[in-house]
Amino acid sequence: MKKSSLKPPSPESSPREQNFQTTRAILLTAALQGQQDEVHAILGSALKKNSAKEIYLQVLVPTLQSLGTAWAKGEISIAQEHVATEAISSELSALRCTLAEAPANGHSALFAALPGDLHTLGPRMVADFFIMDGWKVSFLGNNTPASEIVSFAREHRVEVVGISVSSATHLKEVGELIAKLRRLPHAPKILLGGRAAAEFQKRSSSPQADAYPADAQQALTEARRLVGRTAAAQTLEEVARQIGARIRSERSKQSLSQAELSRQARLDRAYVSGLENGKHNATIGVLVQVASALGLSVQELLSGSATM
Numbered sequence: 001m002k003k004s005s006l007k008p009p010s011p012e013s014s015p016r017e018q019n020f021q022t023t024r025a026i027l028l029t030a031a032l033q034g035q036q037d038e039v040h041a042i043l044g045s046a047l048k049k050n051s052a053k054e055i056y057l058q059v060l061v062p063t064l065q066s067l068g069t070a071w072a073k074g075e076i077s078i079a080q081e082h083v084a085t086e087a088i089s090s091e092l093s094a095l096r097c098t099l100a101e102a103p104a105n106g107h108s109a110l111f112a113a114l115p116g117d118l119h120t121l122g123p124r125m126v127a128d129f130f131i132m133d134g135w136k137v138s139f140l141g142n143n144t145p146a147s148e149i150v151s152f153a154r155e156h157r158v159e160v161v162g163i164s165v166s167s168a169t170h171l172k173e174v175g176e177l178i179a180k181l182r183r184l185p186h187a188p189k190i191l192l193g194g195r196a197a198a199e200f201q202k203r204s205s206s207p208q209a210d211a212y213p214a215d216a217q218q219a220l221t222e223a224r225r226l227v228g229r230t231a232a233a234q235t236l237e238e239v240a241r242q243i244g245a246r247i248r249s250e251r252s253k254q255s256l257s258q259a260e261l262s263r264q265a266r267l268d269r270a271y272v273s274g275l276e277n278g279k280h281n282a283t284i285g286v287l288v289q290v291a292s293a294l295g296l297s298v299q300e301l302l303s304g305s306a307t308m
């Protein structure tokens, strides 16, 4: 593969961005060689220093995009592209099992792509962001007949339906699907994403989706807005549970036991356990103690919380 799609870290970038650039480059090389163990080790090590969301947005999405560019430019073969995609997609499944469990927020979403569309990685990543935010997610995957999407949405009274469309050849069916979903008694809010979504949006003759988010984070923000779930609408319990989940996730990343964290933060172990379970309304002082015991600023500690 030529150097053009594998940019070396730029010295002008911040150290953090340089780290992401290096991770993307070594990940792409390992994936292209189908080295599953290596792909696993690279992502495992990146996860120790970054949140799962950062890995998705800063590492996985751009790496897959570089792969597509390299394939489109003829720098790699279809076989190489398939090997690399497989290696990354298997790891994505493993990564999903490690996602910090967010408390259920009571909202539901369904994600699917229509028959003939084989691109599932995009909607899968979007679905994972919703899981991280506590949504009840039904991932129907690709090749899902429109009639099945509609019946599932009706039977389960799904609030948000996310449709992924990668190619202009499916735009007509997307329009028909949106029209059917709009006729349901409890019509869901509709998100349309993927490579061909922008083209669909330009079609004034088709029934439109409620939002066209460009990526997983935007999808979540739009969905929250559409179901009336703003950060301000969160309860104290939800926020406490999210902070607790962040503390637990950071502690696990650093392979610290609860007892060790309690000692370093000068807090009672039972209190730290309650904190991680979202049982306490922690003061700013407590957050400072916990963050510094983890070698983080309070902002860094909280930044992975979905709605902070």
Ligand code: B12
Pocket (backbone or CB within 6 Å): 060, 061, 064, 065, 066, 067, 068, 069, 072, 081, 082, 085, 089, 111, 116, 117, 118, 119, 120, 121, 122, 123, 125, 126, 161, 162, 163, 164, 165, 166, 167, 168, 191, 192, 193, 194, 195, 196, 212, 213, 214, 215, 216, 219
């Ligand atoms: C991996 C891949 C494949 C894999 C898919 C495997 C899988 N399980 O998903 C395979 C090998 C099957 C494949 C096949 C083909 N592919 Co392909 N593929 C890619 C590649 C390299 C990466 C796609 C990807 O996963 N990106 C990472 C994800 C995270 O990004 P994403 O899909 O854009 O999703 C993000 C957003 O779009 C958005 N989003 C996506 N879905 C949704 C849904 C909702 C509801 C919302 C809100 C947001 C959202 O959020 C995501 C996260 O940020 C891209 C290259 C690229 N630059 O993207 C080409 C690419 C998408 N493929 C392309 C093509 C042409 C094909 C083939 C036609 C090739 C061929 N001639 O056979 C076939 C079509 C097969 C089919 N019938 O669908 C073109 C599409 C161009 C176009 N729009 O027409 C691309 C762009 C390559 C290129 N540069 O030409 N492909």
